[in-house]
Amino acid sequence: MHHNKIIKGDKPAEISVIGSGFAGLAASAILAKNGANVTVFEKNEQVGGRARTFSANGFLFDMGPSWYWMPDVYDRFYKIFDSDSSDFYDLKKLDPGFAVIFGVGDVLDIPEDFEDICELFESIEAGSAxxxxxxxxxxxxxxxxxxHEMVYKPGNSVTEFFSLKLFKDALRLQVFTSFSKHVRKYFKDPRLLALIEFPVLFLGAMPKDTPALYSLMNFSALKQGTFYPMGGFGKVVRSFRDIAEKAGVTFATSQDVKWLETDKRMITHIHSNGNRHRSDAVVGSADYHHIETALLDLENRSYPESYWDSRTFAPSCLLFYLGVNKKVARLRHHNLFFDENFEKHAIEIYEDKKWPSRPLFYVCCPSKTDPTVAPEGSENIFVLMPIATGLKDPSPVRENYYNILMDRLEKFAGENIRNHVVFKKSYSVSDFVHDYNAYQGNAYGLANTLMQTAIFKPKLKSKKVKNLFYAGQLTVPGPGVPPSIISGQIAANELMKFLNK
Structure with missing residues (x-):
């Protein structure tokens, strides 16, 4: 890519990026590297979107992402800018990668070494290694x-599959086979099934509705391993911001974008905080539904409201950020509490859409690995319970679940934790709406169901506005940090093709 690439007439193109989550950060950096003048408009004070951080009482909390999987996706992005992750943070491989807790005395620690994982499987179910x-x-x-091939395509049409010799691959990739059926051909033991199916529950749909393609997650989790960026996920955001700034990106924070002014199906100006900014093209990496319904005039919307109502969303969640003034010996860095029925909780998230009766949940304790995120002798604890989108989440409901989850956490830990909580903050559906304009308070975007994979996702390119491109977890390729990074890269590349026409 040459530096004279993105020009309008003889001047660099003015490009606006709305939202500074990973998709917006990745898109802005690539566009600036290719010669555009890029401004990122971020509604919050801090960049990073769901990966923001906050500090309180000597604790540093990552607000969102806490799993570092698919390290090659990050590396591939850094490489575009002649760097790698070690320029920004120390990446540590966790051992155990994570623990799955089925009961007080029934804990599976997933070792970092794949051969050890095979032995663990064999010890649970003969023949399973x-x-x-x-x-x-x-x-x-x-x-x-x-x-590496498919996901970097923009998901515009079925023909992309053909161009990739991919239709025969699509059958091998099992884009059209159910994940739960696929897994059950291999394993019978309910603990092994839960272990294999958990990424699906937390990221996006009933296993029966998820393509078997997503066993690629298990490859990443069990073979590549689970990593942690020392200093926390905020360091990863910082690295993307540094790369973007070095490339020339301007960050405009605390900016409330209100309207995208158009003329002849082209955005001409962005209205934010009472100011009007000229724009040759826009990457919308904020919530797709919000951009469509709140920022565009009716005739410029790609999808009617009924379309969004009919989508299957990945979960929202109820989160607790806890500062605890003692060590909790039994906790690992990543702890999955599967001491209740997986199927039932999944139905309550995706089908019945109600507050769960006996939830599964996840506890992250980064202070096990990283002394910088908590005062000495303390633990930094992040508790996440996946729930349906669109639920009402008043304080009494949150508090009730806090006690349900803490009862189970304390039972597992074998000690009292609640009396040692010196900082506590909850975060749920209404906070996702307030902070990120998240449709129905979704935490992870659209579910990766059979009917919402790749070409069936909301399009990356607006159907109505020629110079508007979408990025983020509601479009291709889907939820999670690596897909969001990829999404930003695809959107930037599509926008460049458009401007270079």
Missing amino acids: SKLRKFITEGEFKYMTGM
């Missing part, structure tokens, strides 16, 4: 094809 190797080899094929 060789099956796991086969399952993960398939997952690896899907990962290499899916994450």
Whole structure:
């Protein structure tokens, strides 16, 4: 890419990016590197979107992402800018990668070494080690094809699959097979099934409705391993911001974008905080539905409201950020509480859409790995319970679940934690709406269901406005940090094609 690439007439193109989550950060950096004048408009004071951080009482909390999977996706982005992750933070491989808790004495620690994981499987179910190797080899094929070829395509039409010789691959990738059926061909033990299916529950749909393609997640989790950026996820945001600023991006924070002014189906100006900014093109990496319904005039919207109502959303969640003034010996860095029925909780998230009766939940304790996120002798604890989008979340409801989850956490830990909580903050549906304009308070975007994979997702390019491109977890390729990074890259590349026409 040459520096004289993105010009309008003889001047650099003025490009506006709305939202500074990973998708917006990635898009802005690539556009600036290719010669555009880029301004990122961010509604909050801090960049990072759901990956913002906050400090309180000597604790540093990552507000959103806490799992660092698919390290090659980050590396691929850094490489565009001649750097790698070690220029910005120290990446540590966790051992155990994570723990799955089925009961007080029934904990599966997932070792970092894949051969050890195979032995663990074998000890639970005879014959499962060789099956796991086969399952993960398939997952690896899907990962290499899916994450390195397919996913960097913009998801515009079925023909992309053909151009990638991919239709026969699509059958191998099992884009059209159910994940839960696929997994059950390999494993019978309910604990192994839960272990394999958990990323699906937390990121996006009933396992029966999720394509078997997503066993690529298991390849990443079990074979590549689970990493942690020392200093927390805020360091990763910082690295993207540094790269963007070095490339020339301007960040405008605390900016409330109110309207995208258009003329002849082209955005001409962005209205924010009472000012009007000229714009040759826009990357909308804020909530897709919000941009469509709140910022565009009716005739410029790609999708009617009924379309959004009919989508399957990945979960929202109820989160607690806790500062605890003692050490909790039994906790690992990542702890998945699967001491209740997986299927039932999934139905309450995706089908019945109600507050769960006996929820599964996740506890992250980064102070196990990283002394900088909590005062000495203390633990930094982040508790996450996936829930349906659109629920009402008043304080008494949150408090009730706090006690339900803490009862189970304390039972597992074998000690009192509640009396040692010196800082506590909850975060849920209404906060996602307030802070990110998230449609129905979604936390993870659109579910990766069979009917919402790739070409079936909301389009990256507006159908009505020629110079508007979408990025983020409601479009291609889907929820999670690596897909959001990729999404920003695709949107930037599509926008450049448009301007260079």
